[in-house]
Amino acid sequence: MAEILHADLEPTRAQLVESWIAHQRWYAAKGSQPRLRLVDSWRLDDPEGRSGVETLIVADGSGSTPVHYQVPVTYRDAPLEGHEDHLIGTTEHSVLGTRWVYDGVHDPAYTGALMLFVTGAAEAQSGSVSDTPDPRVTSSQVRPMRPVVRSARVLSGEQSNTSIIYDATDEDGSPAPVIIKVFRMLADGENPDVVLQSALVRAGSDRVPAVLGSIAGEWTTGDARTAYGHFAFAQEFLPGVEDAWRVALRAAEDGEDFTEPARELGAATAEVHATLAEALGTSETTPEVARDLVSGMRARYAAAAAEAPALHQHEDAVMALLDASLDANWPALQRIHGDYHLGQVLRSPERGWILLDFEGEPLRPLSERTEPDQWLRDIAGMLRSFDYAGGAVEHAGSGSARDWVTAAQQAFLDGYTATKGDDPRDHGTLLDAFELDKAMYEVVYEVRNRPSWVDIPLAAVERLAARTHDGATGTPARTRHTDKTEEDPT
Ligand SMILES: Nc1ncnc2c1ncn2[C@@H]1O[C@H](COP(=O)(O)OP(=O)(O)O)[C@@H](O)[C@H]1O
Numbered sequence: 001m002a003e004i005l006h007a008d009l010e011p012t013r014a015q016l017v018e019s020w021i022a023h024q025r026w027y028a029a030k031g032s033q034p035r036l037r038l039v040d041s042w043r044l045d046d047p048e049g050r051s052g053v054e055t056l057i058v059a060d061g062s063g064s065t066p067v068h069y070q071v072p073v074t075y076r077d078a079p080l081e082g083h084e085d086h087l088i089g090t091t092e093h094s095v096l097g098t099r100w101v102y103d104g105v106h107d108p109a110y111t112g113a114l115m116l117f118v119t120g121a122a123e124a125q126s127g128s129v130s131d132t133p134d135p136r137v138t139s140s141q142v143r144p145m146r147p148v149v150r151s152a153r154v155l156s157g158e159q160s161n162t163s164i165i166y167d168a169t170d171e172d173g174s175p176a177p178v179i180i181k182v183f184r185m186l187a188d189g190e191n192p193d194v195v196l197q198s199a200l201v202r203a204g205s206d207r208v209p210a211v212l213g214s215i216a217g218e219w220t221t222g223d224a225r226t227a228y229g230h231f232a233f234a235q236e237f238l239p240g241v242e243d244a245w246r247v248a249l250r251a252a253e254d255g256e257d258f259t260e261p262a263r264e265l266g267a268a269t270a271e272v273h274a275t276l277a278e279a280l281g282t283s284e285t286t287p288e289v290a291r292d293l294v295s296g297m298r299a300r301y302a303a304a305a306a307e308a309p310a311l312h313q314h315e316d317a318v319m320a321l322l323d324a325s326l327d328a329n330w331p332a333l334q335r336i337h338g339d340y341h342l343g344q345v346l347r348s349p350e351r352g353w354i355l356l357d358f359e360g361e362p363l364r365p366l367s368e369r370t371e372p373d374q375w376l377r378d379i380a381g382m383l384r385s386f387d388y389a390g391g392a393v394e395h396a397g398s399g400s401a402r403d404w405v406t407a408a409q410q411a412f413l414d415g416y417t418a419t420k421g422d423d424p425r426d427h428g429t430l431l432d433a434f435e436l437d438k439a440m441y442e443v444v445y446e447v448r449n450r451p452s453w454v455d456i457p458l459a460a461v462e463r464l465a466a467r468t469h470d471g472a473t474g475t476p477a478r479t480r481h482t483d484k485t486e487e488d489p490t
């Protein structure tokens with residue numbers, strides 16, 4: 001239990017984090033000057049009893065609406081050796097003197113405390129009252145487990161959140177590595193990554209890693225309201241596996257046939273869609289819902305064209321495709337992955353393709369990401385990802401990868417069809433509309449995060465637009481179309 005001394009800090013916690021947050025990969029408002037307010041906090045007990053461990057919730061007012069971030073920090077009375085890169089800063093505590101404040105995800109005091117909390121062996125403590133639990137923040141367990149942690153490290157790479165990998169053993173001493181994803185941007189509502197993967201595991205699916213548990217809770221938003229959402233998610237970690245992006249990219253670079261793995265990926269995708277439909281239900285896509293989905297696509301086009309004016313030249317084709325999609329035969333709605341691409345899938349030598357990160361597109365509001373959606377969106381996402389692998393190879397100047405891309409895409413669709421019994425190519429107009437929509441999202445994502453890659457989705461828009469102009473929606477190999485518009489060309 002922690003004693004909390006009511007004292008002054010100079011600089012304050014918000015000031016310290018404000019000067020650090022802009023350089024973090026997960027800070028969304030890149031390029032703008034952060035304006036942080038500390039709106040809430042809760043604590044954990046350091047298992048060693050030496051450091052302060054606090055999760056700060058800060059509201060960033062640099063944009064038009066405040067964005068909330070979770071920032072776990074540790075307070076130490078001396079520098080932590082070897083952790084110079086993870087020091088947020090130092091502050092003068094009016095009672096205790098100088099405090100060294102670290103990015104908690106890199107500090108064993110926080111990572112140890114987090115594991116105890118998520119597995120149900122500890123509880124959250126109040127951020128403002130000594131020795132008092134904070135009942136607003138709780139953990140829940142799917143697979144009861146008490147891992148013994150040997151060490152922890154942060155996963156490096158381009159990520160929207162921060163994942164901590166634990167080298168751990170189970171009660172019998174067998175290796176049982178764990179990954180805890182700490183959600184950075186907080187939103188009011190349940191996180192689809194937790195909800196969907198937990199539902200899949202409870203339904204007996206092994207297409208996702210086993211789930212240990214999650215942490216969720218309420219926080220005050222700073223404007224006299226409260227919000228409720230997930231803070232962290234713990235799963236089995238599959239060590240030594242590569243993600244499908246790396247596997248596919250290598251194959252594309254070497255011009256190696258990728259049709260068999262792509263077919264298996266299609267089958268795994270169909271299996272997950274079927275389990276999600278069974279576990280969480282389906283509903284009819286009414287004409288109103290279809291209109292809303294297409295309006296969303298129009299809005300995405302407008303937003304993308306505002307950031308990449310080159311898109312304006314395709315406006316007629318984009319609008320023609322979206323108009324045609326309104327008359328199509330829309331499949332039922334269900335929960336889907338939502339941001340499906342090769343980087344979200346792992347290749348396990350024992351289990352085959354394993355799907356990850358069901359959070360949906362990070363640039364989309366949570367209220368949209370928790371709604372049932374069209375499974376064709378996931379299919380379109382993966383088709384775009386094969387195109388990205390080809391685009392990355394072409395970027396590197398290794399010649400055209402178009403044949404590789406088409407072969408992988410068709411094999412993926414074949415694998416999906418064989419398992420699902422519903423061929424995405426039978427929804428050619430809709431599939432093109434969802435591909436175009438994904439490419440619009442990618443244009444915005446690339447402009448903001450990797451401007452030198454923006455030509456990959458721009459080229460895809462051009463191809464889809466040319467196809468629409470030619471009146472040939474659906475790739476040449478997408479031969480069977482039962483979309484209403486295509487059955488009746490008059
Ligand atoms: N359970 C796991 N086992 C092995 N690797 C994982 C696991 N979960 C995530 N990873 C690795 O971490 C990366 C990022 O995970 P992801 O869930 O996509 O995080 P983010 O939401 O931050 O993008 C994945 O691409 C994968 O390489």
Ligand SMILES: O=P(O)(O)O[C@H]1O[C@H](CO)[C@@H](O[C@H]2O[C@H](CO)[C@@H](O)[C@H](O)[C@H]2O)[C@H](O)[C@H]1O
Nearest residue numbers: 158159160339341342343361362384385388442
């Ligand atoms: O994995 P995240 O949830 O952070 O997804 C975001 O970043 C992805 C890039 O890391 C981005 O994916 C785009 O680039 C991929 C290659 O790096 C490619 O395979 C995807 O098809 C393409 O969309 C994703 O869109 C974004 O939401």
